Amino acid sequence: MNPANQQYYGQYPSAPPNQTGQPHSGYQRPPQGTSYYPPAELPAPVQPSYQQTSYSNYGPPQNQSQPSQYQQYPPQQYPGGPPQALRPFSQAQPAQYQNQPYSAQQLPQAPQAPYGQPPAQYGQFSPNAYQGPNGPNPQGPAPYPPQQHPIHPGAQQWPPSQQFPPNHGYDVPPTPPSAGYDQAQRAYHAPVDTSADCEALRKAMKGMGCDEAALIRVLTSTKYDNPWAMAQLVQDYNKRFIRDLAKDIESETRGDLETALLALIRGPLENDVRVLIKALDRAGTDEDALMDVLLCRSNADIRAITTEYKRIKGHDLLVDIKDDVDDTLFRLYSMVLSATRAEDTAPITATDIDQKVTEVQRATEGMIGTNAIAVAQVFASCNASQLHAVSEAYRRKYHRSLEEVIEKEFRGDMEDALLYMLESAIDRARSDAKRLEKPLYRTPRKDRLFINRVVSLYWDRSRLDAAKSAYQRYSSTRASLRNSIKALLSGDYEDLMVALIRERR
Known part of the structure; x- marks a missing residue:
């Protein structure tokens, strides 16, 4: 066979091209549904010898799952619609694209998930759920990048260097602050009548002695279960008698009773800050108090605590912690105070959990020594449900509890902090x-x-x-x-x- 014609063998069943590369004038274009021949302006490359396989019925090479190089043509060269050669020959031409102009507007738009719900995951599409330009796609579209989804104005963004994005790319509502940690909550609190209670408090501390039972009865009344109701009582007392309730309690009570009453009237946020100030006293650091206040807290609470600490103390909390703890524990608290923990509504995905399990194992039992920073990163980035899932997955994969691993690989304050976070997440x-x-x-x-x-x-x-x-x-x-x-x-x-x-x- 003439070498000039051999490269087109199997593509022109009626006549080979002439010397100019054009088919003979008497050649008719194959009917719709058969193999296409290369356009005149695109000379077909010679098929290498190792790809020379038998051709049957002038179709594509046998056992070839991917379209050959002869099948790649710009759709605009075929006014009747996109060529079948963009898909394997075994698939029929979709009816919705026959004899229709092809345009980008026909591509389906990415579905948007309702607010507060994660988008559909890769691999969860039914065979006909996603109709692409080339027909049904059993695998569905590629996962959408997080930036294509609108982000809630209050949602916490994580730095690009974060190894585990706190919400895994999902648009989830931020966990609301605890009661007493956000001034906006005061607008939803109905004022209470405090006049009689203010009088009772002043009477209990006026004159000689102190009626401790009256103080306890008033301050633990169900009327002041809400932190903002307690704040109103303190404010009304101070305004009514031009006094300071906290100073009156300090002067009239002693010991543990005084400590407990002051902690109560300060409210949860201010008391947290006072506990931190006392824990970071130069006389010695109270690591238990630090853990109580800062670990296992929502991002909203952490931001409120750091802001209030700076308002009261005049210092950055992280700077004061750095001066009082070792470097490893400081790195853990720096991650915690960055407020990039996964929100409580962030979902649990098997891929992320398995990645975290592998990271913890490699940082502990999988190496000589311990990479405490890597373990701290996993623990600080997880919400309670995710950390619980990591613990369960670790047991299934490596046949030992994560608590045992922490106890074996860590010592001192770092061990206590990690166990505190893990135990709180589990139960x-x-x-x-x-x-x-x-x-x-x-x-x-x-x-x-x-x-x-x-x-x-x-x-x-x-x-x-x-x-x-x-x-x-x-x-x-x-x-x-x-x-x-x-x-x-x-x-x-x-x-x-x-x-x-x-x-x-």
């Missing part, structure tokens, strides 16, 4: 119960730590109830929290703590 009620029991039975007893933990639970009724229920199940004595308080505390301090756990004295 928050049990973690709260253990945190209440530990300072009560420690020798010497750490009353300030116990007070701060009880007061923080006081402002969250559902969490307090769960902690009390777990306390009786998991405490070493199997006693109720109320009975433990009555057995270990005494006097007005005992009465106040029983009232703060919302039990009758």
Whole structure:
């Protein structure tokens, strides 16, 4: 066969091209549905010898899953519609594209997920769910990049260097701040009548002595369960008597009763800041107090705490922490204070969880030594549900608990902080119960730590109830929290703590 014609063999069943590369004038174009021949202006390349396979019925090479190089043509050269050669020959021409002009406007638009819900995931499309320009695509379109989805104005953005984006690219609503952590919440609080209670407070502290029972009765009243109601009581008292309620309590009470009453009237946000200031005192750092305030908190709460700390202390919180803790623990707290933790509504995806599990294993058991920063990055970027999923996946994959790995690979404050985060994610009620029991039975007893933990639970009724229920199940004595308080505390301090756990004295 003439070499000039051999390269077109199988493409021109009626006649080969002439010497100019054009088909003979008597040649008719094959009917719709058969193989296309190359246009005159695009000479077909010679097929290499290793690709010389048998051709049947002038169709494509056998066992060739991808379109050959003869099949790639700009659609505008075929006014009747896009050529079939853009798809494998085994697929029929879609009816909706026959004898229609081809334009980019026919491409389907990416579906937008409702607000608060993640977009559909890659691989979740049914075979006919996505109609592309070349017919149904069983795999669906490629995952949409996060920037194509509108971001809620209040959603936290993470830095590009973040290894695990906190919300995995999903547009999720930010976790709202806890009660008492956002001034905007005050607008939703209905004012209460505080006149009688202000008089009762002033009468309890006026003159000789102090009526501690009256202070406890007023300040633990259900009327002031809301932090903004308590703030109103303090403000009305100060305005009515041109005094400072906190200073009056300091002058009239002593010891643990004074500490607990002051923690109560400050409200949750200011008390958190006061606890941090005390914990970072130059006399020594209270790592337990740091963990209580900063770990396992929402991004909104962290931002409120850092802002209030700077307002009261005049310093950046992270700078003060750096001066008081070791470098590894400082790196953990710097991640926490960046407020890039996944929001509570961020979904759990198997790919992300498996990636985190692998990262933790490589940073601990998979290497000589420990990469504490990598583990801290995983823990600080996860919300509670995601960290719980990481723990479960680690057990299934490596047949040991993540708690055991942390206890084996870490020591000191870093071990305590990671276990605190992990235990809270696995069972928050049990973690709260253990945190209440530990300072009560420690020798010497750490009353300030116990007070701060009880007061923080006081402002969250559902969490307090769960902690009390777990306390009786998991405490070493199997006693109720109320009975433990009555057995270990005494006097007005005992009465106040029983009232703060919302039990009758």
